[in-house]
Structures are given as structure tokens and as C-alpha cells.
Amino acid sequence: MKGCRNIADKSLISSASLKEELKKIVSEYGEVKRIYFEGPFPVVEIVNISDFLENKDIIAELARKVKKRIIVRADRNALMPKEEAQKKILEIVPAEAEVKELHFIDKIGEVFIVAKRTGHVVGKAGAVINSILKSTGWRPIPLRIPTIDSSLTRAIRRQYINRAYKRTRLRRKMSSKVYSRRMNLGKFVTLTFLGGAREVGRSCILLQTGESSILLDCGLNPSGPPFPYFNVPEFDLDTLNGIVVTHAHLDHCGALPLLYKYGYDGPIYCTESTRDLIVLILLDMYRLIGREGGYPYFSMRDITRVFDHTITIGYGEPVDISPDVKLTLYNSGHILGSSLAHLSISQGAFSLLYTGDFRFRNSRLLDRAECKFPRLDALIIESTYGGFQDNKPPLQYAEKKLIEIVKETLNNNGKVLIPALSVGRAQEVMLTIENAFESNMIKRVPVYVDGMIYEATSIHTAYPDHLSRRIKSKVLGADQPIFSPDIFTPIHRQDEREEIVKVKDECIIISPSGMLSGGPVLYYFRCLAPDPKNSVILVSYQAPGTVGRKLQRGIKKVTIPSGHEVEVECTVHNIEGFSGHADRVQLYSYATVVHPKPSKVLIVHGEEHKAEELKRGIQRLYKGRAQVLVPYNMERIRLK
Numbered sequence: 240m241k242g243c244r245n246i247a248d249k250s251l252i253s254s255a256s257l258k259e260e261l262k263k264i265v266s267e268y269g270e271v272k273r274i275y276f277e278g279p280f281p282v283v284e285i286v287n288i289s290d291f292l293e294n295k296d297i298i299a300e301l302a303r304k305v306k307k308r309i310i311v312r313a314d315r316n317a318l319m320p321k322e323e324a325q326k327k328i329l330e331i332v333p334a335e336a337e338v339k340e341l342h343f344i345d346k347i348g349e350v351f352i353v354a355k356r357t358g359h360v361v362g363k364a365g366a367v368i369n370s371i372l373k374s375t376g377w378r379p380i381p382l383r384i385p386t387i388d389s390s391l392t393r394a395i396r397r398q399y400i401n402r403a404y405k406r407t408r409l410r411r412k413m414s415s416k417v418y419s420r421r422m423n424l425g426k427f428v429t430l431t432f433l434g435g436a437r438e439v440g441r442s443c444i445l446l447q448t449g450e451s452s453i454l455l456d457c458g459l460n461p462s463g464p465p466f467p468y469f470n471v472p473e474f475d476l477d478t479l480n481g482i483v484v485t486h487a488h489l490d491h492c493g494a495l496p497l498l499y500k501y502g503y504d505g506p507i508y509c510t511e512s513t514r515d516l517i518v519l520i521l522l523d524m525y526r527l528i529g530r531e532g533g534y535p536y537f538s539m540r541d542i543t544r545v546f547d548h549t550i551t552i553g554y555g556e557p558v559d560i561s562p563d564v565k566l567t568l569y570n571s572g573h574i575l576g577s578s579l580a581h582l583s584i585s586q587g588a589f590s591l592l593y594t595g596d597f598r599f600r601n602s603r604l605l606d607r608a609e610c611k612f613p614r615l616d617a618l619i620i621e622s623t624y625g626g627f628q629d630n631k632p633p634l635q636y637a638e639k640k641l642i643e644i645v646k647e648t649l650n651n652n653g654k655v656l657i658p659a660l661s662v663g664r665a666q667e668v669m670l671t672i673e674n675a676f677e678s679n680m681i682k683r684v685p686v687y688v689d690g691m692i693y694e695a696t697s698i699h700t701a702y703p704d705h706l707s708r709r710i711k712s713k714v715l716g717a718d719q720p721i722f723s724p725d726i727f728t729p730i731h732r733q734d735e736r737e738e739i740v741k742v743k744d745e746c747i748i749i750s751p752s753g754m755l756s757g758g759p760v761l762y763y764f765r766c767l768a769p770d771p772k773n774s775v776i777l778v779s780y781q782a783p784g785t786v787g788r789k790l791q792r793g794i795k796k797v798t799i800p801s802g803h804e805v806e807v808e809c810t811v812h813n814i815e816g817f818s819g820h821a822d823r824v825q826l827y828s829y830a831t832v833v834h835p836k837p838s839k840v841l842i843v844h845g846e847e848h849k850a851e852e853l854k855r856g857i858q859r860l861y862k863g864r865a866q867v868l869v870p871y872n873m874e875r876i877r878l879k
Contacts, residue, residue: 254418257281261305268297272314276414277407278506278550279559280308288313292373295366306557312348313376321345324375328352331370333359339384343377346404350377353396357381358715386720389697389729391522395515398546406547413506413548416480417559428589428879430619430841433474434458434467436872437847439623439782440490443467444593444843445474448584451561454482455580455593455619459493461756462782466494468873476503480561484509485595486577487516487662489524496521496537499544508560510568511551512576512702516662516695518546523661523691527757531800554578554705569609571597573819574663575698576705577605581612589879590614592837594621596844598818599825602634603670604663604699606707608821611834617878618837620830622845623780623820625853630823637778637816638671644774644812645672646681649745653772653809658760658787660753661691663819664779666699666722668749673726686727687739689750689759693729696722733762740766753779755786761799773809778817783846823853830857839878840867 258274258281265271265283269291272284285291288311294300302309319327321343328350332338336359342351350371354360360381361368371379382400385392428448434441440460446453452475459465468474476498484492484507495507495517509517521542528535552558557567563585568578573596580593592615597608624631632640648655659665665688675681688696699706700722703714713719730736730750736759739746750760764786767773781787789797795807815822821829830840840857842850850869858867870876 277410278413279417280310282310284312284314286314288376289373292369295369312378315348317376318348319375324377327375328371335359342400344403347407348377349380351380351382351400353382355384357383383701385697385701387697387700387722389694391694392697395518409547416505419562426585428584429875429877431473431875432870432872435844436870437850441467442491442844448563450563451480452478453480456485456491457482457494458490462784471873479505481505482507483580485580486574487513487520492517495545496541500537500541507549510576512705514549514551515698519694571595572605572608573597587614589616591617593619596621597821599821599829604667610832615835615837617839619841622842622850622853624822625826625845626849627852632816634816637814640814642675642680644776648774651772652745654767655747655774656763656767657749657776658753658755659749660779661751662695664753664817665692665749666696667817669722685746687730687748688727689730691751736762754781757800765803765805768805768807768809771808775809775811777813830860838865840865842869
């Protein structure tokens with residue numbers, strides 16, 4: 240492409256110089272009205288969009304040369320009238336897409352295309368999208384319709400569409416967090432552990448360089464002091480460039496609204512599916528606290544701020560998130576949209592990988608975590624199951640065990656209660672049950688999914704490209720649905736729950752929370768536990784102090800958070816193979832095959848003795864070639 244030299248390699252490039260370079264390049268192909276930034280992404284407005292797109296590969300070529308996602312918009316004066324544009328779009332998009340809705344956002348010249356099959360809206364190498372932009376001037380945004388309908392999912396989508404203009408204004412403002420003037424305060428890299436060190440919960444790490452301040456996760460502790468140590472002297476909301484969220488579990492994202500409540504006005508970076516799940520679990524937590532008579536530490540407005548300030552990026556897409564930090568997210572295999580965060584600092588002079596929570600084996604739902612990176616100097620790795628005894632059974636064994644327990648309980652005319660995390664574990668169990676029904680391994684009975692699980696599953700069906708290759712092939716290739724509505728029945732009301740426990744018919748109930756620390760599972764447990772015909776199957780990690788941990792220990796009389804004392808006469812089973820976390824074998828395997836090998840390893844997200852045991856194991860594995868540390872909360876460590 241003529242004149243398109245690589246302008247991204249200039250280490251000290253500013254927003255002004257980047258604009259000037261882009262203008263020179265783009266002006267060779269069309270008249271540029273203006274160039275500005277929305278968060279980390281350059282936006283180029285073109286006067287003659289049709290002529291500009293005569294070169295069908297120009298947008299991809301520009302992005303490749305600049306090494307950034309580039310947003311191309313037409314001059315608003317050149318937009319086709321909406322009525323004509325709607326007709327034209329429906330002519331261009333193949334009928335197989337099954338377009339259901341078009342939403343035009345006048346102020347930014349974008350049109351949301353809501354369709355059953357968004358692959359047909361995009362077209363091969365983006366051909367259909369480019370044709371729409373070229374023919375109408377409207378920039379198309381495809382949105383996939385979930386195959387499981389949910390009122391909450393629809394509400395999130397409406398909010399996303401209705402607040403599109405608000406988001407663009409915020410992102411223009413937030414671009415100063417990315418392209419702020421460099422301070423040249425030195426080339427150092429430090430980590431301060433605000434939470435999640437020698438504990439499971441409130442994961443939160445502050446990364447600081449000579450130019451930047453980045454927060455890695457921002458979670459709550461479900462069974463201890465709830466918030467990270469935001470009172471350490473190193474932490475300053477005003478200087479924070481951005482927050483990277485690896486996945487949508489409360490111990491990694493639950494404290495986000497608190498930061499916006501107290502004045503943070505910068506971006507959050509995560510995958511698209513993670514954004515939707517974050518909103519879902521924050522709404523659920525807000526409502527649950529209210530139902531239990533508590534006082535939420537945040538408001539609905541704070542949740543909206545989290546949503547509006549989130550900038551989504553795809554797997555493998557390098558994005559500048561501050562003057563000297565480039566972020567790339569990779570699949571971590573933990574839950575839908577979960578990510579390993581790879582941070583390249585000072586043009587690759589130092590690289591850091593933060594695993595968040597990860598799993599290093601394939602499952603029905605997700606592929607295993609990525610393990611090869613361009614460069615790697617330091618690794619921050621979880622240790623949830625890093626203890627010497629934490630060797631979990633294979634997934635195939637766990638699935639077989641689950642089916643055997645369900646089959647035996649149903650044959651005894653009992654009910655099966657499976658407490659499960661709403662995001663991740665519940666969907667793995669649902670796929671196992673769905674497969675068992677289809678294979679006639681167990682008889683078909685009603686399967687009730689309660690509370691947030693159904694909404695979370697709906698979001699899964701909207702993002703099949705974030706799921707395993709097997710599911711992507713089934714959904715995108717063979718056009719077959721997952722999580723069949725013919726099998727799973729949603730439950731939302733208390734009268735529905737009362738009816739389920741009263742009737743004598745066998746059934747399977749999947750309900751949050753996975754640790755029995757709250758949620759509708761406590762009602763089911765209180766009603767079903769005294770009957771020896773019933774079974775409770777624990778498939779999640781059980782934190783110390785939770786009802787689930789007490790059941791694991793075999794305690795026969797437990798007091799649940801509502802204050803009720805429950806006699807446990809039912810059979811309690813613990814199946815560990817469904818975990819979304821890497822066990823000790825997987826942790827060792829990952830440390831062995833990760834490439835390149837880090838010179839520093841920092842172990843977090845684990846009970847203290849497990850983190851220390853993993854440290855000793857990795858020290859033996861690396862034979863002194865890497866410094867291995869188990870940091871404390873509030874400790875600051877200099878990496879460079």
C-alpha cells in the first residue's frame with residue numbers, strides 16, 4: 240500500500256503525531272474530514288466514503304500498518320436517509336442472516352444489525368460490512384441474537400444500543416488516559432498487591448511504570464474482608480490509566496462500582512462477553528443484597544458507569560491502554576470470555592503475563608488456556624489448587640461420576656440439587672446433562688435452572704465464538720443450538736421454587752451460589768437436605784467458612800446464612816473434576832510449556848499453604864532459573 244509505512248514503531252508517538260501520520264496516509268485515498276480518538280482507537284471520518292472503499296482491503300491494511308484497530312466513519316452529511324438505508328441493508332445482507340432489527344444512531348452514523356446469524360452480516364473477510372458502509376455511509380455493528388431468550392439479556396442489549404452515543408463521548412474523553420503526555424519518570428515496573436495475595440478473593444494488583452498506573456482486576460472477597468486495600472499510598476484514582484478485568488466473577492470484578500462511586504472516570508478493558516456478564520452479576524448482587532435487607536455499597540447508576548466505561552477487545556488483539564503499555568488478551572479457559580492478560584511495557588522492553596483464573600485442559604465448554612506469547616519476563620499465576628494434594632480427576636471421570644449419582648438418585652425417586660457458580664460451572668454441568676439425555680444415559684426428567692444461571696446461559700449463546708472449537712463448529716458450522724430450551728426450564732419466582740420442592744416427581748435443580756453462601760440454592764437446600772432420598776452434588780471450589788466447605792467436611796447440622804439450622808440427611812457428593820481452575824498437574828504443565836520462560840514468577844490467588852507449596856514445586860521445576868515469589872497483600876515488588 241503506497242505511502243503506508245509502519246508508524247506504530249515510533250516509541251514516543253503522540254496522539255497529535257499519530258493523527259498527522261494517519262491523515263497523510265488516508266488522504267491519498269479519500270478526503271479526510273477529521274481524525275480523533277475513542278479510547279485507544281483512532282477514528283477517521285471520510286468525506287467520500289464510497290470512493291475510499293473502492294480498495295476493499297484498505298481498512299485492514301491501515302490497521303495492519305498502524306497496528307491498531309481503526310474505526311472508519313462517513314461524514315454525517317453523506318449518510319443515506321434511514322428509510323433508504325434500511326432497505327439497502329436488507330438487500331445487501333443475505334437472507335440466511337435472519338435480520339430481526341435495525342437500530343440507527345444518527346449522531347455517530349452507526350447502525351446496529353440484530354440478526355440470528357451474524358457471520359452472514361459480516362461476510363467473508365468483512366465483505367458484507369464493507370459493502371453496507373460503502374453503499375449507505377452507515378457503519379454497521381452486528382449483534383447476535385441469543386438462542387435462549389432472557390429479559391435481562393434483552394435489557395443489557397437495549398442499554399448497549401441506546402447509550403451508544405454516550406459511550407463514544409466518554410471514549411473520546413478517555414483517550415487522554417492512553418495518549419497522555421509522557422512524563423519520562425524512568426523505566427521501572429512495580430506491582431503492588433491490593434488483594435488476592437495468600438488468599439482466594441478480592442483479586443487486585445496495581446501495575447506501575449514510569450508512565451502508567453494500571454489495575455489488574457478489582458474484586459471482592461466472598462468470605463472475609465470484602466474490599467482490596469485501596470488505602471495503600473501507591474494507589475491513586477486520579478492517576479489510574481485503566482483497569483484490566485480478566486473475567487466476570489465477583490472476586491475479580493465485584494469492586495468495580497466502588498471505584499466509579501468515588502470518582503474514577505477511566506476505562507475498563509475486557510472481552511465483549513465479559514462485559515455483559517459483569518453487568519449481569521453486579522445487578523444480581525445488588526438485588527440479592529436488597530432482598531436480604533442489606534445496604535449495597537453501590538447504586539444502579541454505578542453499574543451503568545461500569546457498563547459505559549468498558550472498552551471491549553478481542554482475543555489476540557494488541558491494544559495500547561496507556562502511553563507505554565500495550566495489552567493483549569488470550570483465552571484462559573476458565574469461563575466464557577475469560578482472559579490471560581499479556582502486557583508489553585515500553586515497546587516490549589518488559590513483558591508481563593497475568594493469568595487471572597485459568598484452566599489448562601479442554602472441556603465441553605471451553606478450550607484450554609493459551610501458552611505461547613511473543614515475549615515473557617514475569618508471570619503472575621494463580622494457585623487455587625496449587626497444594627501437594629490438589630490433583631483433580633479427569634473431566635471424563637467427573638462427568639461419569641455426576642451421571643452415576645444423578646441416575647441413582649432419580650431411581651430412588653429423589654431430587655438432585657447442584658449448587659453451581661452461575662457463570663462457568665453451571666454451563667459445564669448443563670452440557671454434561673444435555674449430552675447424557677441425548678445419549679440415553681439417564682432418563683429425561685425436568686431440569687430447573689434458577690436465578691442468574693439462565694441469564695448467564697443466554698449470554699453464552701450470544702457469543703459462540705468465545706466457546707470451544709467443538710461448540711463453535713456445532714453452532715456456527717452446523718447451525719445447531721446448545722443449551723436446548725426443551726431440556727432446561729428457568730425458575731425466577733419463590734412460588735415456583737415452592738412448587739418444585741412440594742411435588743414428588745424426580746427432578747434436577749441447578750442453582751447459585753456454588754458455595755451455598757447465598758442465593759436461591761439455600762431455600763432448596765433447607766427443604767431437600769432432611770430427606771435421605773435426595774442428593775446434593777458440590778462441583779465448585781468451597782471457600783473456608785462457607786456452608787459448602789462444612790458439607791465437604793461431613794458436618795450433619797449446619798446453619799445457613801438465613802439463620803435456619805438444617806439437618807443434613809441427604810447424600811452429599813463432592814466432584815472436583817468440573818473445576819474451572821488449573822489443578823496442580825495443570826499448573827506444573829503450564830509452567831513447563833509456557834513460552835518463552837519467565838525470569839520471575841509471582842504466585843497469587845490461593846490459600847497461603849497452597850501458594851507456598853506451588854512455589855516450592857516451581858522452584859524445583861525451574862532449577863533456579865527464575866525467581867519465584869509469594870507476595871503478601873500491600874507488598875510492593877519491583878520487577879524492573
